[in-house]
Amino acid sequence: MAAMDLPVRGVARAASPAALQRTGAQSVLRALTGLAALASFMIIFLMLFFLIMYAWPAIRFNGLAFFASPIWNIGNQYGGGTVVRNGFTAQSGAAFGALVFIFGSTVTALLTMVVAVPLSLMVALSLVYRVPRLIRPLANALVELMAGVPSVVYGLWGMVVLVPWIGRVLAPWVTTHLGFIPFLGGAAGSGNGLAASVFILALMVMPIMVATTRDVILAQSNTLFEASMALGSTSWQAMTWTVIPSVRKGVIASILLAFGRALGETMAVLMVCGAAINSFPQNIFSPVNTIAAVIVSQLESALTDASGMAQRSLAELACVLFIITLIVNIIARGIMRGADRAEGR
Amino acid sequence: MVAKRALTGTSPKTYASRTWWALSVACLVAVIGVLFFIFAFVIARGVPALRPEIFFTPTHGIAGGLSNAIVGTFMLVFTALVLVILVGLGTAVWTVEFAAPWAQRVIRFMVDVLVGIPSIVVGYFLYVALVELAGWGFSLIAGALALSIFMLPYVVRAADVSLTNVPSALKEGAVALGARPAMVISSINLPYALPGILTGVLVATGIGLGETAPLIYTAGWSNYLPKFELTHSPVGYLTYVVWTYISQPFEASHQLAYAAAALLMIFVFLTNLLARSFVEYRLGRHRGR
Numbered sequence A: 001m002a003a004m005d006l007p008v009r010g011v012a013r014a015a016s017p018a019a020l021q022r023t024g025a026q027s028v029l030r031a032l033t034g035l036a037a038l039a040s041f042m043i044i045f046l047m048l049f050f051l052i053m054y055a056w057p058a059i060r061f062n063g064l065a066f067f068a069s070p071i072w073n074i075g076n077q078y079g080g081g082t083v084v085r086n087g088f089t090a091q092s093g094a095a096f097g098a099l100v101f102i103f104g105s106t107v108t109a110l111l112t113m114v115v116a117v118p119l120s121l122m123v124a125l126s127l128v129y130r131v132p133r134l135i136r137p138l139a140n141a142l143v144e145l146m147a148g149v150p151s152v153v154y155g156l157w158g159m160v161v162l163v164p165w166i167g168r169v170l171a172p173w174v175t176t177h178l179g180f181i182p183f184l185g186g187a188a189g190s191g192n193g194l195a196a197s198v199f200i201l202a203l204m205v206m207p208i209m210v211a212t213t214r215d216v217i218l219a220q221s222n223t224l225f226e227a228s229m230a231l232g233s234t235s236w237q238a239m240t241w242t243v244i245p246s247v248r249k250g251v252i253a254s255i256l257l258a259f260g261r262a263l264g265e266t267m268a269v270l271m272v273c274g275a276a277i278n279s280f281p282q283n284i285f286s287p288v289n290t291i292a293a294v295i296v297s298q299l300e301s302a303l304t305d306a307s308g309m310a311q312r313s314l315a316e317l318a319c320v321l322f323i324i325t326l327i328v329n330i331i332a333r334g335i336m337r338g339a340d341r342a343e344g345r
Numbered sequence B: 001m002v003a004k005r006a007l008t009g010t011s012p013k014t015y016a017s018r019t020w021w022a023l024s025v026a027c028l029v030a031v032i033g034v035l036f037f038i039f040a041f042v043i044a045r046g047v048p049a050l051r052p053e054i055f056f057t058p059t060h061g062i063a064g065g066l067s068n069a070i071v072g073t074f075m076l077v078f079t080a081l082v083l084v085i086l087v088g089l090g091t092a093v094w095t096v097e098f099a100a101p102w103a104q105r106v107i108r109f110m111v112d113v114l115v116g117i118p119s120i121v122v123g124y125f126l127y128v129a130l131v132e133l134a135g136w137g138f139s140l141i142a143g144a145l146a147l148s149i150f151m152l153p154y155v156v157r158a159a160d161v162s163l164t165n166v167p168s169a170l171k172e173g174a175v176a177l178g179a180r181p182a183m184v185i186s187s188i189n190l191p192y193a194l195p196g197i198l199t200g201v202l203v204a205t206g207i208g209l210g211e212t213a214p215l216i217y218t219a220g221w222s223n224y225l226p227k228f229e230l231t232h233s234p235v236g237y238l239t240y241v242v243w244t245y246i247s248q249p250f251e252a253s254h255q256l257a258y259a260a261a262a263l264l265m266i267f268v269f270l271t272n273l274l275a276r277s278f279v280e281y282r283l284g285r286h287r288g289r
Helices: A002-015 A024-062 A099-129 A136-148 A151-177 A194-219 A223-230 A235-246 A248-264 A267-272 A291-302 A309-342 B002-007 B012-049 B067-098 B101-115 B119-133 B140-164 B168-176 B181-210 B238-245 B251-286
Strands: A082-085 A088-091
Touching: A024 A088, A024 A309, A024 B067, A024 B101, A024 B119, A024 B140, A024 B181, A088 A309, A099 A136, A099 A194, A099 A235, A099 A248, A099 A291, A099 A309, A099 B012, A136 A194, A136 B012, A136 B181, A136 B251, A151 A194, A151 A267, A151 B012, A151 B181, A151 B238, A151 B251, A194 A248, A194 A267, A194 B012, A223 A235, A235 A248, A235 B012, A248 A291, A248 A309, A248 B119, A267 A291, A267 B238, A291 A309, A291 B119, A309 B101, A309 B119, B012 B251, B067 B101, B067 B140, B067 B181, B067 B238, B101 B140, B119 B140, B140 B181, B168 B181, B181 B251, B238 B251
Parallel strands: none
Antiparallel strands: A082 A088
8 A cells, every 4th residue: 555655645746846845834744743753762762761771770789680689678778777889879688689570570471472372373263264254243353352451350350250269279179189290289379370360461462462363364365275275185284284384474473462462461460460579489379470560569668768779670670671572572573564575565 | 995084074184173173163262251251240240339429429548439530530541642642643644644665664663662562661661750750740641641652552553554545546636636735634634534543542542541550650549539730639540449449358449449340341342342333434435335
């Protein structure tokens, strides 16, 4: 479509005299809209620049321990004195190690993908090939509605229904009967934890992958599928050996987007993760904590830090999350653009 | 023998194929089942809690109504929408009408990347920058700015696509009649693209209604009806009620949380429905109906 438009703009420019084109309304409009278009740049760069500036004292104070230490402690706030490191001051006893949260974010997001990727592929395939034409619009509308459900609503359901069920039914059964498998044995816990977070996150990231996979398969012409069938493969073999490999770029991009979403999701995870501090998960039912969740749950106590270092360390966490998701998203969008261009879209 | 089995569809690989397809349909059914379970749960708990007085009394402490949160939610989303429509339409018009191809690519890329920014990062950034350093306090404008960052990409994308798809014949006709480019944009392109833009605005509204994390430390929370002040006056909103009131150990506060969740679902469902009906309208027009 864009390509078809180019000659038209050419026509517009050639048809109207240059003097008219640059007069009053035209240049004002051009300047104003150009200013608006700058906004999306400004948001991203300002945010990155500002957060790094604000977190700088914490980055210097914490050093590499930030990524290596599992202990998060805002220090003694009641007259214990202060410590100075690299020229920056915090309360004595303060330690800002984010390893637990970085580990938690990574593990929850990765496990979410392990659950959600096969499930989304299966759902997308059945949406395209097995759902009767009549109810297809309804199923598609459901997928879109699923994406629109506020994360606190997922969190609410998770807290009231899912977590008690995991705590009372699933976790005790799994730990007693399947406890011999690594990471499935040990304490059953309350239900708040890794398993609940992964379940909720998988539901939340699925619409992205289902919708994208569905669309790239639909955009693909049927020739590959038919040729594969003609060569004697079954419809499932045609699907998994020819159609899916042919749209793999789009699928990989959607997986990365979903991964970014899982890393950044805050509220639903906060409500079911069990808010672990200073401890790593022992099995899939243990409490965890993610970078996003800890920023919300720790800010209130960070505000009580007289030296302000706790707040700046949270900003350092926000920087880490921002940069990771930015990289994941940029790669995903790059792959997607590449796939679009290769397919001539 | 083998050939016959293959023809009648009973060879092992046919069985495998059928099993896999059955499995994929089972996955779909399971996911839809869980979704229905969640919706049914929210509606079953929330709708009975939607007593009429909830709409007229504000929250006080752990109980009361939701009027402050409902009004606050709409004020936040509306303020954000004003910002988003101005900036979003501007971005799309510039991208489609004025930008060089490389600039188009860059803008579209940046807008796409904007979708993936974690909500809490924006919330924390605006908390430090506006609430603390600029000294605006928990306020309507800080909350609305936070929301607008998440809503912007949806409006830009929708407007971008609809403006790009305006038929060339219309534009050429206008130019042939002597319209200047600014006039072509305002009286041909924008009206034609309006249904598409409205769809984007509605989708963005749905996103804004459901956000929590960017608001906690920007809009704050207030038990009172929002005053019409941009700064120094915290604003209540529905998602906050869902998040905090469900953790209180009182039945009355749980009821409020369910009611707020049901209201959110209803709002999101309505915006979704409206957005889809605009899409249908647009498709109908393209088919010449």
